Amino acid sequence: MSDLPDLYFRIRENGAAVFRLDTETRDRRIEMQQVAVININRAEFKAQGDTVLTAAEEEAISTWMSERLAILAARSLDDIHRAIDHLNLTAQWAQAKATDAQLDNVTDDLLIAMHDLRTVLVRKKADRISKN
Numbered sequence: 001m002s003d004l005p006d007l008y009f010r011i012r013e014n015g016a017a018v019f020r021l022d023t024e025t026r027d028r029r030i031e032m033q034q035v036a037v038i039n040i041n042r043a044e045f046k047a048q049g050d051t052v053l054t055a056a057e058e059e060a061i062s063t064w065m066s067e068r069l070a071i072l073a074a075r076s077l078d079d080i081h082r083a084i085d086h087l088n089l090t091a092q093w094a095q096a097k098a099t100d101a102q103l104d105n106v107t108d109d110l111l112i113a114m115h116d117l118r119t120v121l122v123r124k125k126a127d128r129i130s131k132n
Contacts, residue, residue, distance in 0.1 A: 007060050008032060015040040016068070018048075018061060036061060040068060 004023055009016040015038035022031040036053060038045040038061065045061050047053050053061070090110070093102060 004030070007035075007057060007064075008036075009064055015045075018045070018057075020057070037067060040065060040072070043069075090112070 004021055006021060008021055012119065013025040017033040018033055018036035018038060020035045022033065025031055033051075034048050035051045035057065036045050036047050043065065045065070
């Protein structure tokens with residue numbers, strides 16, 4: 001069990017709980033002691049209770065936070081590319097397969113959402129153009 005990391009990160013909604021792993025127990029069980037909490041949105045972490053984090057642990061937590069932010073950013077961009085695919089599939093569905101009742105059910109919501117998206121994208125593009 002010596003190849004286990006010193007810290008384990010249990011992902012939570014806005015970050016993670018950090019546990020120190022101990023494999024040197026008498027009965028060879030893995031013991032987990034929570035030592036910190038990470039808030040990824042605020043890019044901060046706090047030691048749990050009276051725990052004192054070592055410099056190596058703080059560095060490991062900071063590294064994990066940087067890597068996690070990169071993963072979340074990549075996922076976010078991937079989600080947008082998937083949304084583009086879904087818009088294309090939705091257009092194909094509306095043109096080729098949708099019944100009048102199905103279109104009545106979704107048309108207003110889709111038009112409002114697309115109008116909102118278009119408004120934001122046009123405004124952001126105009127801001128980028130005016131900066132250049």
